[in-house]
Amino acid sequence: MFWRLFLALALVGAGSLRADTVPVGMDNLFVPVGFDDNDEVEIVADGHLPNACHRLTDSFVNVDVEKREITVQPKARRFDGICHDDFKVPYQKVIALGQLAAGKWTIKTAYPGKTETLDIQHVEGKGPDNHLYAPVDAARMGVDIGGKWAAKIRGRFTNTCYRIEKLELIPSGKTLQLLPIMIRDVKDPDGMPCREKEREFEAEVAMPGDLMPGRYLLHVRSLDGRSVNDVFSNIWIARERYVR
Secondary structure (H helix, E strand, O other), X not given: OHHHHHHHHHHHHXXXXXXXXXXXXXXXXXXXXXXXXXXXXXXXXXXXXXXXXXXXXXXXXXXXXXXOEEEEEEEEEEOOOOOOOOOOEXXXXXXXXXXXXXEEEEEEEOOOOEEEEEEEEOOOOOOOOOOOEOOEEEEEEEEOOOOOEEEEEEEEEEEOOEEEEEEEEEEEOOEEEEEEEEEEOOEOOOOOEOOEEEEEEEEEEEOOOOOOOEEEEEEEEOOOOOEEEEEEEEEEEEOOEEEO
């Protein structure tokens, strides 16, 4: 008897939590450059949910290989309740497209209608990438001491002989792609033999000084095959100074 009552209450509770899945609009669709045909391709949607009763869920993705077209659409679960309709909820959503063949692809959204171009390069050699990227855990845009935008990354090396060789920045419209290229030395900074040891690292690079006001994506590649992203608003308030 107890278990029947428990099951009935559980079913009632589950019914009360049902929600419709609805498409949600986006303000910006960021399509980074520099993906190869052996990468897991990711794009980023940026927008606002209508109110506090919406929760993001898996996005719709349809890949048409013959037409080289990909249709994507962020979706949300819509619940009943006190929705605070006077407050829109900002969101960022990374949409995974998987591996794509080399060539030009068209990215489309159904609501609202947006179209972007994605250019996939063919990777040379047998390695996973043309560069050895640093293992990045986090990335963030910030303002440096001089009042200009700087990309700041943080991660972990697992061997004492690895270090950042350079941070290669590729501006592409509203996307700023950052490649944290690392290199292996023969000995560690203290002149000792290489050994396994986890240690954190931080690095930063200044952004171009001619960024116009608007929304931008900082897209950082990482050694584990994923990307680390930060969408930010560039607002001009004084000469050579930007704030978030």
